[in-house]
Amino acid sequence: MRTYDGVPMRDILRERLESTAHDDFLVYVMGPYTTFRLDYYLRDDVDVSERDTTLGAFGDSEKELLDELQEIVEWLRTELGVNAFLAVDPDIPTEDIPEETDQERMNVISQSKAYAEASNAVVFVLPKAGVRDGVDIEIGAVLSGFDLGHGEGTPRKAPQRFHVFREHGVASATLDAVPHEYEVALTEYGTRSELQDQIARFLAGLLRSERRGDLPPVDDDSETNGMLGE
Structure with a gap:
């Protein structure tokens, strides 16, 4: 299990x-934080209201997708009772934060990778309304970091613990390859x-x-298969 400040990440998450x-x-829960805005890409003299701007299940709101994902996380926490979180929730600074x-x-x-390793489930939510610059790459980096797929050796985390949820209309060759390359479900x-x-x-x-014992405990995944590569 990866550590943060000398403490296993799973313990850090449960504490924070x-x-x-x-x-x-x-x-x-992973996904794009920024909502696609058509006026970002049109000329100033083009009226956005005259264009078809239907952006699916999350496209009718003025809110950023970060807020939408936070609502999903809150629903998971209150209605299902699971300890769901976004990357921003544990308040661990990244290298690009200037403060x-x-x-x-x-x-x-x-x-x-550390959050995914420490979690019982990893959920990728990919709405049609999301700006996915870099998101597909991050998904591939996370999944490949656990040796998922058809390669030799044992995966560092069971692929059943990952699931990609893609909204109808989201086109991506990278996402299309996920079930075949990583043996991770895509719905x-x-x-x-x-x-x-x-x-x-x-x-x-x-x-x-988990209750039937079909999957090892999360802590055992890392102990059995060793530390993840950076």
């Missing part, structure tokens, strides 16, 4: 996140309620697998 009904069931801090900094990829959704139902089913199935 607010308590839920199931504190020990950590769910790391002075006495805390140890992490680069964003190492941070995501498409059309509405926010459909997404929530799919996530709930995924987590319920994962919890049943």
